[in-house]
Amino acid sequence: MSLFEELKRRNVFRVAIGYAITAWLLLQLVDLVLENVNAPDWVMQVFMLALLIGFPLAIFFAWAFELTPEGVKREADVDRSQSIAPQTGRKMDRNIIIAMALALAYFAYDKFSGPDMQPVPISQETTQSGDIAATANLNPAPTVEKSIAVLPFVDMSPDGDQAYFADGISEEILNVLVKTHSLKVAGRTSSFQFRGRDEDLRSIGEKLGVANILEGSIRKANNRVRITAQLVTASDGFHLWSETYDRELTDIFAIQDEIARSITDALAIELNLTDPGQSLVSASTGNMEAYDRYLEARGLIAQRLDFARSMQLLNEATRMDPEFAEGWAANAQAHSLSIYYIASDSAEILQLAESMANKALALDPTLSMAHSVLGDIYRDRFEWMKAKDSYLRALALNPDEIEANEQYAQLLWRANYFEEALKYSSRAAELDPLSKLNLTVNASIRYASGDHVGGWTDINKVLQMGGSKANIDFTFQHAIYMALADGDFQKAIAFTNDFANWQLVQANDPLITAHYGQLVQALSSREETLAFLSTGDYSAVSPWVNAYWAIDVFWAMYYEDYDLAGKILEAGSTRDYQLGMLDPTVISDPFLAPVHNSGAYKRLVKKIKLYDFWRENGFPPYCKPVGDDDFACNQD
Numbered sequence: 001m002s003l004f005e006e007l008k009r010r011n012v013f014r015v016a017i018g019y020a021i022t023a024w025l026l027l028q029l030v031d032l033v034l035e036n037v038n039a040p041d042w043v044m045q046v047f048m049l050a051l052l053i054g055f056p057l058a059i060f061f062a063w064a065f066e067l068t069p070e071g072v073k074r075e076a077d078v079d080r081s082q083s084i085a086p087q088t089g090r091k092m093d094r095n096i097i098i099a100m101a102l103a104l105a106y107f108a109y110d111k112f113s114g115p116d117m118q119p120v121p122i123s124q125e126t127t128q129s130g131d132i133a134a135t136a137n138l139n140p141a142p143t144v145e146k147s148i149a150v151l152p153f154v155d156m157s158p159d160g161d162q163a164y165f166a167d168g169i170s171e172e173i174l175n176v177l178v179k180t181h182s183l184k185v186a187g188r189t190s191s192f193q194f195r196g197r198d199e200d201l202r203s204i205g206e207k208l209g210v211a212n213i214l215e216g217s218i219r220k221a222n223n224r225v226r227i228t229a230q231l232v233t234a235s236d237g238f239h240l241w242s243e244t245y246d247r248e249l250t251d252i253f254a255i256q257d258e259i260a261r262s263i264t265d266a267l268a269i270e271l272n273l274t275d276p277g278q279s280l281v282s283a284s285t286g287n288m289e290a291y292d293r294y295l296e297a298r299g300l301i302a303q304r305l306d307f308a309r310s311m312q313l314l315n316e317a318t319r320m321d322p323e324f325a326e327g328w329a330a331n332a333q334a335h336s337l338s339i340y341y342i343a344s345d346s347a348e349i350l351q352l353a354e355s356m357a358n359k360a361l362a363l364d365p366t367l368s369m370a371h372s373v374l375g376d377i378y379r380d381r382f383e384w385m386k387a388k389d390s391y392l393r394a395l396a397l398n399p400d401e402i403e404a405n406e407q408y409a410q411l412l413w414r415a416n417y418f419e420e421a422l423k424y425s426s427r428a429a430e431l432d433p434l435s436k437l438n439l440t441v442n443a444s445i446r447y448a449s450g451d452h453v454g455g456w457t458d459i460n461k462v463l464q465m466g467g468s469k470a471n472i473d474f475t476f477q478h479a480i481y482m483a484l485a486d487g488d489f490q491k492a493i494a495f496t497n498d499f500a501n502w503q504l505v506q507a508n509d510p511l512i513t514a515h516y517g518q519l520v521q522a523l524s525s526r527e528e529t530l531a532f533l534s535t536g537d538y539s540a541v542s543p544w545v546n547a548y549w550a551i552d553v554f555w556a557m558y559y560e561d562y563d564l565a566g567k568i569l570e571a572g573s574t575r576d577y578q579l580g581m582l583d584p585t586v587i588s589d590p591f592l593a594p595v596h597n598s599g600a601y602k603r604l605v606k607k608i609k610l611y612d613f614w615r616e617n618g619f620p621p622y623c624k625p626v627g628d629d630d631f632a633c634n635q636d
Helices: 003-009 012-036 042-063 085-112 124-128 133-140 163-178 186-192 201-208 249-271 289-301 309-318 324-339 346-363 368-382 384-397 402-414 418-431 436-448 452-464 471-487 488-506 508-523 525-535 549-558 564-578 591-593 597-609 610-617
Strands: 065-068 071-074 142-151 210-221 224-233 239-246 623-626 630-633
Touching: 003 012, 012 042, 012 085, 012 133, 012 289, 012 549, 042 065, 065 133, 065 525, 124 133, 124 488, 133 384, 142 201, 163 210, 186 201, 186 436, 201 210, 210 488, 224 249, 239 249, 289 324, 309 324, 309 346, 324 346, 324 368, 346 368, 346 384, 368 402, 384 402, 384 623, 402 418, 402 436, 402 508, 418 436, 418 549, 436 452, 436 471, 452 471, 471 488, 471 549, 471 591, 471 623, 488 508, 488 549, 508 525, 508 630, 549 591, 564 591, 591 597, 597 630
Parallel strands: 142 210
Antiparallel strands: 065 071, 210 224, 224 239, 623 630
């Protein structure tokens, strides 16, 4: 018998085919599971290696052993006349057919179904310029030569419980480098997305648009810390500089200054930096326990997580060191942002935040963050001119302050100054190119300014990102508006359904659940949608979700019931105004232009003192004053 016939008789070919198909199916399943748990890339690589090693072993066992009624035996010990290999082969044929059918079914599903949250080019302009989803992946951020990203340092402490400290030190170094204004520094939100990901430095550099990367580790034990840092070029991994520091924790600010100075010195000649070598760090507090709490709290604030915890930590930090200016500024920021995340007396919280910000500025008038937080507070109180002045003061002190750029853009957006807002939202998105909040703000302002292609580009980037779902409801809201403005009915329904599913999971509010569960069922019918929206009780929803009613306004506008849209707008905005968390961005978009001359809109503009701001600061391009106490807006 030839070798080929013997291999066939012993079912070796069947084992090889069955193993290959089953291994492929297992890889798809494992890849799906690992992606959802954000496992590092090496886990998948180990699994693939195990399957690869298993293949020759399976072939060997198929050749050397045979399944008999008495169990597995060596093939040499089996009487050929008693062999059941043909029957086993037929069973294997059936199993191979089943496995192949499953593989084909999965392939077809993966090829043609796509994910639920699948961004697609919508407007005619977008379609003409190509697939936006592809553009978001294929066009990385443009790399700036004089640029750097600081990746989160790895926690190497004995108990592995100092990740927040490692993050804090990384961010402190990042903030120090920002002071070197001739050097572009990628923002924290973007850089920290690469935590724990075994990703090639070249890919990270392309996604962040930077030419250099700082990475390192921290080992903290008792009152000592070891910090290891290395500076590399993203394009080829060439090491420009590396150093290890062993210090007492009392020297932590000196270490930060030494690292920052070493980095700028290493880059100074090659990049012709105009401001290297200066002393960049001053000790913000002499109390290391207060500083430790400050670092942990600031990490939570940056991620928009657990504001109750961050405020507790910062209250402790400022009690430990009442002269800790950065601690007071961070506490003011935590309190001012918390009104959008925690049900509370917003007027009382904002008053407390204002006193903290002023305390910080009394200690250090040059703190741009404290000025920016005052801008947030005044803006949310509708003290528009005071807010504008505070933001501009923050940006004069630090033009690269990401939070100040983004929040000032929101003020201008809320006040309908779209083109001016775009200058600042674009800067925030440039400095922090993977921030979902920054990209969503920039997308909406670009779209409102007439750049529909650019708006969809940024929205699609957000929807394609993994990781935290913080602020994704905000993204869905504006994606719905943009789809309806484009007249893409099916895409608007899909985004509304995505928003509803997100809210059902996140809001934990039976009224929200019931409202959106019914709304998505009615949207295909104009009559059913308008009938449902007309029965909504927009004063009864809990304070956990603000501005949810804007989606209902969008759909009423799409179905051209402008009276109903005005009624929902007035009821919903009144509710949020009373709760102290009204966000006018959702009503300033051009899609709502047909109601911008309605009584409901005009009453709102005057109630939030926007009309007075327009009188003092200038009316937006599409509105104009009428007499001494009225205005009119274009309907286009």
